[in-house]
Amino acid sequence: MTVGRALFQLLVFPGLLYAVPVAWLMLWMERKLTARLQGRIGPPFYQPFFDFVKLLAKRPLPRPPLQALAMSALPVLAVAGTLGALALLPVFPHSGGFTGDLVLLVALLEIPPLCAVLAGFVSRSIYGELGATREAVLSIAYSLPFLAALVALAAAANSLSLSVISQQAMWQVRLPALLALALCLPVKLRVNPFSVANAEQEIYAGATTEFEGPRLALWELAHGLEWVALTGLWAVLAFPAANAAWPLRAVVFVAISLALVLVLAAVAAATARLKLAQAARVYWLWGSALGVLAMVVAVVWP
Amino acid sequence: MNILGLISRNFRRDPATYRYPERHVPATRFRGIVRNDTAKCIACGICDHVCVSGAIVVVGHDDHCDWSYDPGRCTFCGRCVDLCPGEALSQDGDRAPTYARSGDLAQGEQITYPACPECGLPARPYNERLLMIAHDDISPEFRERIKLCERCRRRRSQTVLTKGLGGAADTERNADGA
């Protein structure tokens, strides 16, 4: 991978230039579809962008220097981590990547939840702490199926390189693995029925309760980018056609990502929020079952 | 119907919400802002008396009465309209417009008192309904007197009184003399 390519991926597609507007688009789609399913009009499409600008324009609260630093650095880190993960997505498989980028991707995707947990604790609010605890418990619960699915895919493709995996993993493995990943999306994105970590009626905004103005804006951005990255990862893994022309690949990548947003929003609209223990049980049980199934298939199948 | 049926129906239907500044059209006979038809108002102050929130304030002066109303304080209970003896008050059938500052929609009316038929100075207005509520049976003489201003009314009473007293005194003297 050349430096130019890497920069292109980080800054243009599927990185910054693509991801930020699409993050807002996805946030809007989620809100709009939810509204329509609930019989409401819903916000205009520029609403998430306006929200972001409005939050940016607010004066941050004065805080003790160390806390202020931590509370600014954590969302920045979350944004950066997600952007990095996005840059690794092999939308154009021949364009590069390196062996082991899967490991880096997993690590980068774990940064936002980790930052959220830390944010909950540094903000020194009891609701932040509760949200952080819940976030931590859930991330343990969903990490098992999430990682198992990715490991199964890697084992099936016999490679730790994302582009190889996305091209070569067998469908017998890919299917349960994709299902397991899809199951992990709602909790990673904190939407119903697994919106436990930011359950407004119980613990306000959870980990980000104490964040305000530009710091909150960054969290919102990080959240939108997580949508892009996670749906993007799923899209990349679900669409292996290696020899399709690059415009087609880009279009399909975007289409699958957006469709996934709609599905997630519809599921969220049709469900109530589960409790922490119930949500964790779903992942321990069904998530792990799918992940383990994928792994067993990957190992046993010739 | 389960939740899937519900959301798919919602999706097919038009949204139930409005985009501002569209508004839900109120029902007929909606209780909106109170209006005073000053021609009928007799400045009795009942509306002020029954208004719990002090939205209506009636202040009497020598030759007129100030009737003021602030919709921002009004609870739209309609008690003033129901009990107004002059049937001067009514309520708009539409929602109050949105306004930015308190007091923006406040109304102030002046009820000028009619001239007294005897001296031409201002006399307190009255109407039939108020009379019926306040007095059980009304003689033609009383009906005449109620139109007068307070001074003329007092003078009329004085005349009657002195006449009556005079008569009584006469009789007494006569009795003494007898």
Place this chain on the structure above:
Amino acid sequence: MSPVIPVGPYHPALEEPYKIELDCDGEAVREAHITVGFNFRAIEWLAERKNYTQDLALVERVCGICSNVHTLTFSRALEQLAGVEVPARAQHIRVVVHEAERLHSHLLWAGIAAEVIGFQTLFMTCFALREKVMDLLEAVSGNRVNYAMNKPGGVTRDIVDPGMVAATAQAIRTAMEREIIPVFTTDRTVRARCAGVGVLTRDEALAWGALGPVARASGLPQDIRKAAPYEIYDRLDFEVPVRPEGDVLARIVVRALEIVESCRIIEQAVDGMPAGPIDAGDFIPVPAGEACARIEGPRGEVFYYVASDGSDVPLRVRIRTPTFQNMPTVALMVREQTLADVPLIQASIDPCYSCTDR
């Protein structure tokens, strides 16, 4: 983590300010302490300083949801003092508005319950249906929240279009039976959140003096409309739903069935509405004396005591609302439950703290 978690006084799950402090052990609740009084507005004190007509509008503002209940009880107390008879048509209209208010209160509550378990769509559905009730009330009274329908001796407004009222009640009943009740009772995520949560046993309900739907969901068939019928309730045919389970789901079911019953009551009351006057005169003098009145509000028994010295200002007005009785049971119900259930459990008694604080 600090062991005491405050819920409130300002909290997204609470409709009104009050405070529960939870002694927690992780996510499990050990003990709850309830503080009220954030909503104190001195309404009783004010009522002793305003005349009876003003007091009608004043007591209407004790509660933003069950406003009609307060004017109705207050009017009934004054009618007792004055010894006036309410014309039959006025009684029917009172029952229509009273039940319509129960409808919208219960639908509002169902929406809040859905919202508290994070079920936004169900919340919107309940509120869309509630909007129909609000439109009905607006068409009848001209107001959406504080209807100003009652006065001593009758009502202030006639129902001009009884057919519309009956049709709306019918439509609400159908929507309730077809849409909302099935989702609440069969949806898996709802059941997972509500069944077996926040149990109040029959004995506890009795000992702690629970009222209204809370008592009825714990197996106590207690309803003033049956026990001491007022207006025309003794001539109406309706059921009082009772469930033995005592959990949140039972409270949901009881209220949902009550909505259906209320629709039936409205239909009957409109059907049998006789012609005639709607009040016993504009001015009802209140003689010296004292009187009590109680009626079944949406949340349970509402009690009024009025003392008069014969002037146009009451000597004393005492208001006791059902939440005052139901509130302590929350501390009982949340014990050994998880933190995530607390908002739902406190909401399940349909608390009205502005009523309680007055």
